[in-house]
Amino acid sequence: MSDTIKALNALLDGRYSCRGFLEDEVPQDTIEAIVRTAQKVPSWCNSQPWQLSVCAPAKTKELAKTLTEAAKRGLHSPDIAFPERYQGIYKERRSICGWQLYDAVGVVKGDKEGSFKQMMENYRFFGAPQVAIVSTSKELGAYGALDCGAFVTAFTLAAHGHGVATIPQAAIAGMCSLVRKELGISEDRDILCAISFGYEDTDHPANQFRTARAEVEDVIAWN
Numbered sequence: 001m002s003d004t005i006k007a008l009n010a011l012l013d014g015r016y017s018c019r020g021f022l023e024d025e026v027p028q029d030t031i032e033a034i035v036r037t038a039q040k041v042p043s044w045c046n047s048q049p050w051q052l053s054v055c056a057p058a059k060t061k062e063l064a065k066t067l068t069e070a071a072k073r074g075l076h077s078p079d080i081a082f083p084e085r086y087q088g089i090y091k092e093r094r095s096i097c098g099w100q101l102y103d104a105v106g107v108v109k110g111d112k113e114g115s116f117k118q119m120m121e122n123y124r125f126f127g128a129p130q131v132a133i134v135s136t137s138k139e140l141g142a143y144g145a146l147d148c149g150a151f152v153t154a155f156t157l158a159a160h161g162h163g164v165a166t167i168p169q170a171a172i173a174g175m176c177s178l179v180r181k182e183l184g185i186s187e188d189r190d191i192l193c194a195i196s197f198g199y200e201d202t203d204h205p206a207n208q209f210r211t212a213r214a215e216v217e218d219v220i221a222w223n
């Protein structure tokens with residue numbers, strides 16, 4: 001195995017979705033370095049449709065308060081429709097990673113209050129000091145969103161390379177009208193997700209599990 005692929009695997013193996021952060025702020029030059037690396041992903045016609053609204057700690061706290069209050073009153077509709085349903089293998093995988101999280105934080109079957117509390121953690125960005133809201137150009141449609149997905153992944157990997165923990169959060173896109181208003185994101189852009197980031201709290205119960213992946217033969221159809 002070449003050193004290059006070893007380094008890539010090390011990045012991919014080390015990254016995970018962090019749900020418990022320390023309070024320390026990530027410096028602006030580190031954020032810029034992460035974005036400079038993440039921007040190297042390919043995009044159709046090199047359109048690079050991603051835009052980030054990065055919130056400093058004070059703004060992150062303010063946004064968390066607004067979203068938490070709104071979430072208690074019920075979700076707004078997202079710019080891009082959420083999955084209609086998870087069936088079959090997708091339902092199974094969703095359930096496995098959901099229970100991994102619940103087991104880690106001590107939510108047991110039937111504990112509606114506990115699961116609601118954990119779900120609400122989304123709106124306080126799991127305590128991350130900073131958050132970036134990712135949006136795409138509406139007129140580039142699904143392929144623009146696809147390009148942004150690549151960017152989000154690269155952001156999480158580059159961040160990990162800088163010792164910064166992340167979690168992409170589509171839950172935040174369910175609040176797009178509020179997020180748009182709070183951050184001045186224009187109507188010609190679709191809000192896709194948040195990336196909450198900061199330094200991991202290694203002792204936090206929610207950070208004590210890792211998700212698995214399907215076997216290669218489950219994802220390749222040889223023709």
Ligand SMILES: Cc1cc2nc3c(=O)[nH]c(=O)nc-3n(C[C@H](O)[C@H](O)[C@H](O)COP(=O)(O)O)c2cc1C
Pocket residue numbers: 015016017018097122167168169170171172193210211
């Ligand atoms: C586009 C996207 C949206 C996600 N939205 C959420 C979310 O709203 N809340 C959450 O807790 N995790 C969210 N996640 C994290 C996934 O649950 C996580 O990536 C998956 O379970 C695999 O685990 P890992 O990232 O630790 O490898 C999201 C991930 C992606 C890529």
